[in-house]
Each structure stands twice: as C-alpha cells, then as structure tokens.
Amino acid sequence: MTRKTNMALAFTDEQSMILESAKGFCSDRSDITAVRSLLSSASGYSADIWAEMVGLGWTGIAIPEQYGGSELGIGSTVPLVESMGRNLLSTPYISTTMASQAILRGGSEEQKAKWLPLVAEGSVGTLALLDNEDWGASATSCQLSADMQLQGTKLLVNDAAVADFFIVSACHNGAQVLVLVEAAQLAEGALGAKVLIDETKRACNINFNGVTLSPEAILPQSEAALRDIKLLGALLTAAESTGSCAAALDLVVAYLTSRIQFGRLIGSYQSLKHPTVDILIGMDSARTLIYHAATVVGDQSLDQDAEIACRMAKAQATEALLYAGDRAIQFHGGMGFTYECDAQLYLRRALWSQHQFGDAQHHRTHLASLLLD
C-alpha cells in the first residue's frame, strides 16, 4: 500500500521525430473524406497506405535489428498509434504489432527468425484470444489436444480476414498456451465476419476446429507472453483512443467557434465551454499516462510498474474518449444526430475501444489489487 510510485516519463529525440512524421503522414493520408470512403469497404483500410507504412519501417519499429527491425522498443509505437487514432486511420497495425510482440516475447528462436522479418516486411498477424464475452476470463475454452488438434471458436479477432497468421490461446495439457496458426491452415468458411459498432474496424469470429498443428507451433514462453500482450494491447488501444479523443475535441472546438445560435457563437456559452475544457483535461491526463506507460514498458517481461501504467492508461483513455464522443454528438445538436456528422465516428470508436483488451472497470479491478492490497 505504501509502495513507491514509478514516476518516469521520458521521450527520446527519436520518438519526437517519429511523432512528428506520424502526425504528418496520418493527417495527410487519412483526412475525414478518406476515412469515410473506407467505411463500407471490405477490408476497411487502404492497401497502398499500409504498404507506405511498411516502407517507412513502422511495422519493424519494435522488432530487434537482428530480425530486420529498427529495435526502438514497443514504447516507440505509442506516438505512431496515437497519431493513427487522431486521424481514425485504420490498418492492421495494432493487430500486427501485438502478434509480433507475442512472438518476440514468447516465441522460439525459429519462430522469431521466421516471422519477425516477415512482419517487418508487411505480413499481417493478429491475436485470437477471446472465446467468450468476458475479457477478464483467465481460462480459455479452446482446446489443443495431445495430438495437436485445435478445437474451438475465437471471437472478435481483429483484422482476421487479411491476417497471414494468428496467435491463438488454447488449453493444452492443462496449461494455457499460445500457438501460431497460419491462414492457410484454416478450413474454408472458418471466418465469420462481424458487424462492428466502429465502422473503421474489422473483425471475425474464427472456427479453429480441425486445424492440426506441429509441436513447433507452440510458443515456448506462452504464459509470460500472454500476460504481456494483454497489457500492451491495452496500452496501444489507449494510445489510439487518446488520439481519437484529441480529434473529437478538435471537432467540438471547430463547431463551437463557428456555429451561431441565439445571436452568439455557441462556444461563448459556459454550459458548452466548460465541458469542452473537461474533454481537454481528460485527454491530457490520458496523454500523460500513455507516455508514462510507453516509458516504463521494455522488451523484457513487464514488471509491476509497467502493469500499473498500462492499466491506468487504458482506464483513463477509453473513458476520456467516451466522454468526448458523447459530448461531441450532444453539442452538435440536431446535426449530431445525423450519420453525416463526424461526431458519430468518434463515439462509435469510443464504444468499440472500451472493450478492447479489457474495459476501464476490468483494469481498475486489477489496479485495486496492485495498489490497495
């Protein structure tokens, strides 16, 4: 209870450059017209932009140099992902980064040598962890039999339709393991696309029944990797949410400084001005916390300080975005009730982000054990 609080917050010159170039790239490639043009597309993202991101080295940022990456650490993906969230730029970036982190943290030398260079070059990976609606469930109903047959369905697997490989959690010989499944191993019709509340995102349920794996498909350090990727996934979602929260704030400010009602710019009314300041404050807290977390997560197994930081960042960022999205709709009045108004994009993003890698309540429950016992 009287444990010392980790108050580290640092940002390298390299990270400043990443942030600067990511801001420019994302705002240039993903203005709101571009975002809207992809809402009803099959993949939900532009293959050309993804190729550009790969070309810029973004998929290799957290991958060690020996595997073809630039070895800047997972913390350096936070400014990238925040910038993507800022422009609602959806690509399989978070999914792929998480899948490669699972391999980096839990994989065998052979798995790393094979898959990490592919990720750096643009292969898409994703995590398949959920088998019920309870993010907090620590057990999985998906089974990997002694003779290496997978049995079970995974829910809401992000970017599943375009993934080249999946990191799947399953129960094997009484323990939970992560296994690597290649897209080619899936049965025909294994993917069932879901209708998501956030139309910039894509996910499928996947039926893994009948997939037969070789023993080399198991990640040897599964347990530690599973814990780490759940936390890092929460951090990257928090980073994306923080960016989207800042964008929702921009939208509100733009409307409040242009819309006239009862003879006045509506931003002059304190009943709108003050809650907008609350959006700013919530966003600033989230931003402080995601960069604190980015500072304390390393390539080693995450320590307790890192766990606290990731959970705080997620709890704060998704709640800040939810508040911003909700108020953005309300403050746009009748316009806010239309599909045409961009405010809905942020509220829908908020409602989706909440449940990625655990909602705020889930993380606060874990934080209570970490901070109060």
Added chain:
Amino acid sequence: MSIELEQQNELKELRAEVTDWIKHNKPADPGFLLPQTFMEVGSEPVLDFLREWQHKVWSAGYLGMAWPEKYGGRGLSPAHQNLVDAQMKLARVPICFNVIGLGWAGPLILDKGTEYEREKYLKGILNAEDIWCQGFSEPNHGSDLGSIQTRAERDGSDYIINGSKIWTTMGNYAKYMILLARTEAQAERKYNGLSFFLAPMSAEGISTQPIQKLTGEYGFTETFFTDARIPADCIMGEEGQGWRIAMQTLQYERGAEAGAAGGISILSIVMNDLLKMAAKVEREGQPLLKDHVTRDNLVKLLIEEKALHLTDKRLGIPALCADYPNSLSLSGKLRSTEFYRRMRQYAQSLQGTQGSLYVGDDQAVDGGFWQRAYLNNFSTTIGGGTSQVQANIVGEHVLGLPKD
C-alpha cells in the same frame, strides 16, 4: 575532485545533517491540528507556534539558504534549499508560514529593491519577526485586479491611502503589506494606473477586521484604509508600474530557482493518506479498503493523482506539449484544486456516522482533519480565480473559444 562531484557530496552530507536535525527538532504534537497552509493561522497560539518554528528553522540555517549572507541567508545554491525542503516535506514538519514574505515580497525586494530596503526587510522575513501580508483583492471585485479601487494619492512626502482590501491573510498579525493601489484614476488602460507599495501596517488609518471562515476559524482579514498616510518611499518602482510588478511578484513563488526563500508552505495531503484512513475505518468488521465500491473509487482517484503528479515531467518534454500549447500550465490550478476538493470530500463521505463529527470531538477520524481540509480546500478552488473563471481561461486561451 570535479565541482559537480564536490557539490554532490556536499548535498549528500546536507541530507544526512538535515535528517538528523529534523529527528531532534520536529515539534511534539501541539494539541491542535497543524495548519495545512498559511491561510489557517487563526489564533495566537497557532501564530506563536509557527513563528517559533520558522525562527528555529532559520536559526539552524535551513531557510533562505540561497539568499546572500548579509541579509540573513547563507549564500548557497537553490539546490541546497530544495533538498532541505524536500526532507522537511517528507518528515511532515510544520509549514514555514511567512509565505508572502518568503515567496513574494522577499524575492521582489532582493531582486528589485534598493540596498536600504534589502537591509530593512529581508532578515525579518526569514526569522519570522516581520510577518507580511498581501493587499491585492478588493471586496466586490473577486480576482479581477484590473478593477482595483483603493486610491493612493501623493501628498508631499507621503501617499494617502483610502479604500479596502479583502482576504488579507494574517492581516491582523502582519507588520507589512505588499499593496496594490490606484495612483491614477483616469489611466487609459485600467492596469496602467496602479502602483505597488511596501506598506507598514502600523500606519495610522489602517485597521483590520478578522473574517470568520466557513470552518469557524480565522486566518483572513478585511483591511480598511481611511486617510492612511504611508511614506512616499514605500513605493516599489515608479507610479503606474504596479501591475507589472505584481505580475512579476507571482513569478518568484515558483521556487528557490526563481528567487523564493524556500521553506515548505503546504502540508500536502496525498492519496496515501486517504488509503491509510480507508484501512482504519471499518464496515461490518472489514476495513473499507476491502470494499469493492470503495476500491474502485479510490483507484479512480489514484489514476487522477498519478496523471497530475506527472504533469511537471511532461511539461519538460516540448514534443508532448505541442498540441494545444499551454494546456497543462493554464489548466494546472483547475485540475489540482478540483482533484483535492473531490478527494477530501470523498474522505469525509467514507467515515460513516463519524463523518458528522468535527474538529474538537475526540471521536472524529484523524481529529476531524479531513473535514477541515475539505472545507479549507475551497480557498483554492475560489481564491486566485475560481474554478469557473479558470475554466473560462482554459476554454478561451487554450481552446480558442469565444468570450461570453
């Protein structure tokens, strides 16, 4: 040995020295709740206690450490003072209460005063013989200093002051006041007609009326000037420079680097204190710290506290402050004072029926500390610009929203 290494060793020795000093000199429980801030000095016993304590800290060489020796300081670096302050804060010793002198008037005199003024005023600020107060705010004008009405008229070798000031902290105990008054009524811009004085409170025509706070205690006065004559050389700078000097004065209190004498001015209350309380208070034989709803609320506050405490670090990283520049600095008061208000309110709410007790009741949790802290906290959400004014400032100057 390099200079840095030498200083490092020196500071290390100082840390050991001050820790030892605190161990032997931290006062015993005085039998009343220690003031959390200098705005809670409401009775003679509290005043005497704090005066004696500050004098003791200064005598030991732990106050004004970076001020020149000839004015009562020690001519050391701000790093020395900061180290001592950090140790004092950690050990939760009483505050150095002469805050207006130590953090505002003193540094101003040191920086801009004449040799005569430095010799006359500085030592008394440090050794707590001369208490200073501040006369900026006026009745009916809140924190809008541009509307100051108190007049100062030149008459021979004096100024004649007429008007009144409010929220004068320790006005009834102070020997001097830093006073902002209007020397020119028809100035083109309302800020241009103000002048800044180091006024003796003993002048004929100055009287104070203690204000009873919502806590039932005292600490502030209303201060009345009725043809009060003060010597003309009490003015700082020139006539009409008052606003600029007042703004400059506010810069010093940012710490020893900025010129302040040091000494802890606030007994901080942090989440750890609330957690300790929640571990003590029981429901159905279980500490509140085990209750799920309480835990969730505490964690929410802990998240907020962490973000707040990391603010300074983030301010040091320009790349992370590029978006909505000045957001963190301009919203600082609003964020922190409102956080503490909610935290203290929550602390009281956790106490069950004991929450209805107050300072003076021997059954009150922590002597009624939280109740009083919550009530006193309104001085921070109201004083220096209310939270609502702060929200306007942030909305208008950070987000660019129109004024109403």
